[in-house]
Amino acid sequence: MSDEDQRPPERARRLPRAVRERQILDAAVRVFSQHGYHSASMDEISEVAGVSKPMIYTYLGSKEDLFGxxxxxxxxxxxxxxxxxxxxxxxxxxxxxxxxxxxxxxxxxxxxxxxxxxxxxxxxxxxxxxxxxxxxxxxxxxxxxxxxxxxxxxxxxxxxxxxxxxxxxxxxxxxxxxxxxxxxxxxxxxxxxxxxxxxxxxxxxxxxxxxxxxxxxxx
Amino acid sequence: MSDEDQRPPERARRLPRAVRERQILDAAVRVFSQHGYHSASMDEISEVAGVSKPMIYTYLGSKEDLFGxxxxxxxxxxxxxxxxxxxxxxxxxxxxxxxxxxxxxxxxxxxxxxxxxxxxxxxxxxxxxxxxxxxxxxxxxxxxxxxxxxxxxxxxxxxxxxxxxxxxxxxxxxxxxxxxxxxxxxxxxxxxxxxxxxxxxxxxxxxxxxxxxxxxxxx
Known part of the structure; x- marks a missing residue:
């Protein structure tokens, strides 16, 4: 989380959407494989991906969508x-x-x-x-x-x-x-x-x- | 259900608990296999078993217990x-x-x-x-x-x-x-x-x- 804070917001915003989506899915697969679907939390996926929860919802949707x-x-x-x-x-x-x-x-x-x-x-x-x-x-x-x-x-x-x-x-x-x-x-x-x-x-x-x-x- | 209604209540009550439980489990396995756990309803299990829902809860517990x-x-x-x-x-x-x-x-x-x-x-x-x-x-x-x-x-x-x-x-x-x-x-x-x-x-x-x-x- 602290890395995220130190990163200049311009740079974070400049990442192409496809890269962001890959980061989110990589994190989702890791968290789902560790905890299973039901116990996996969007908070943890957000933390592992280094992408905010609102951005995850905007890009890929709900936890169910993410799993699919x-x-x-x-x-x-x-x-x-x-x-x-x-x-x-x-x-x-x-x-x-x-x-x-x-x-x-x-x-x-x-x-x-x-x-x-x-x-x-x-x-x-x-x-x-x-x-x-x-x-x-x-x-x-x-x-x-x-x-x-x-x-x-x-x-x-x-x-x-x-x-x-x-x-x-x-x-x-x-x-x-x-x-x-x-x-x-x-x-x-x-x-x-x-x-x-x-x-x-x-x-x-x-x-x-x-x-x-x-x-x-x-x- | 109409068979149940015509059966004298004494006879229904006289069935040993083990027999009742077997009837309930037989019905549960049938309903779970047809609809899956999430879609299976206690109403249908009760109907297939010919045993009232309160009796099912008393004998074998919740749907989760029944599945276990x-x-x-x-x-x-x-x-x-x-x-x-x-x-x-x-x-x-x-x-x-x-x-x-x-x-x-x-x-x-x-x-x-x-x-x-x-x-x-x-x-x-x-x-x-x-x-x-x-x-x-x-x-x-x-x-x-x-x-x-x-x-x-x-x-x-x-x-x-x-x-x-x-x-x-x-x-x-x-x-x-x-x-x-x-x-x-x-x-x-x-x-x-x-x-x-x-x-x-x-x-x-x-x-x-x-x-x-x-x-x-x-x-």
């Missing part, structure tokens, strides 16, 4: 990070590998984004949860396309089209749950996390495609 | 259903198989329980989300024990102890996400769902244990 815009920005960031990693010309397993690495790199680098997207957004409910659900559905569809493509390559078209969407839902759930676990284990690198999943899931899927099937042995 | 007790009861039911399916003398893969089948059978049979536990409880936040998180952690620990046991059998002690908890978190996330997907695909049986996961995850894990490793091929 935080989720939107972080979801876009996450999807862009993953898409930047995926190279569509590579075989399906390599696409998945690059996508997973980008995902885990993002979660490690932007812990607060992931916390807000995964842990907080669902606890608020309503429209926010619906937005997250829509994002998950898109992720599952993308992975399902990879699974079906891999199955079709091996001549398993119909069979993979039947199970592909279910397997993709399982894979996305596995990736998210491991990301959540990784928040408490920052010593494990994105490469190690992604290769655990590839070994767990992709090798199993490969076996399935090759006709090797797990069957109950007894009981 | 619903979650507690359904979580206990779910864990008991899974435990009843698991046979601890069987090899790890068969334990997992039976556990998964019991899980998917429960989700198919008690759709409303799973909806309240998985979709609704997190949207309310606070203590409820903490309770669900604790239940998930317990599930991950149980699966981690199976994974480590399977790894140790194959002489992979240390390596599986390192990755076991992460793999278990991935597996539990995969199982939950597939359960959520299955809510919209009731035509897929619990046996098929469980065998998808066994083939996806367990075969992959088996390969890993056998020393077969997925490695990036290029890029």
């Amino acid at each position: 815009k935080s989720i939107q920005r972080e979801a876009t960031r996450l999807l862009e990070a993953i898409q930047a990693g995926v190279q569509p010309d590579l075989p399906p397993d390599m696409q998945l590998w690059h996508g997973l690495r980008s995902f885990y790199r993002f979660v490690a680098e932007y812990r607060e984004s992931w916390t807000v997207l995964h842990r907080q957004a669902l606890t608020v409910g309503g429209g926010f949860a619906a937005e997250i659900t829509a994002m998950r559905t898109r992720a599952i569809e993308l992975v399902a396309a990879l699974v079906v493509a891999a199955g079709t390559r091996k001549g398993l078209g119909e069979q993979t089209e039947f199970s592909g969407p279910g397997l993709a839902a399982a894979l996305v759930g596995a990736a998210e749950s491991l990301a959540d676990w990784a928040l408490d284990h920052p010593e494990i690198s994105d490469g190690v996390l992604a290769s655990w999943l590839m070994n767990l899931v992709w090798l199993g899927f490969n076996d399935l495609v090759e006709g090797q099937v797990w069957k109950p042995s007894a009981g | 007790k619903s979650i507690q009861r359904e979580a206990t039911r779910l864990l008991e259903a899974i435990q009843a399916g698991v046979q601890p003398d069987l090899p790890p893969d068969m334990q997992l198989w039976h556990g998964l089948r019991s899980f998917y059978r429960f989700v198919a049979e008690y759709r409303e329980s799973w909806t309240v536990l998985h979709r609704q409880a997190l949207t309310v936040g606070g203590g409820f989300a903490a309770e669900i998180t604790a239940m998930r952690t317990r599930a991950i620990e149980l699966v981690a024990a199976l994974v480590v046991a399977a790894g140790t059998r194959k002489g992979l002690g240390e390596q599986t102890e390192f990755s076991g908890p992460g793999l278990a978190a991935a597996l539990v996330g995969a199982a939950e996400s597939l359960a959520d997907w299955a809510l919209d695909h009731p035509e897929i049986s619990d046996g098929v769902l469980a065998s998808w996961l066994m083939n996806l995850v367990w075969l992959g894990f088996n390969d890993l244990v056998e020393g077969q490793v997925w490695k990036p091929s290029a890029g």
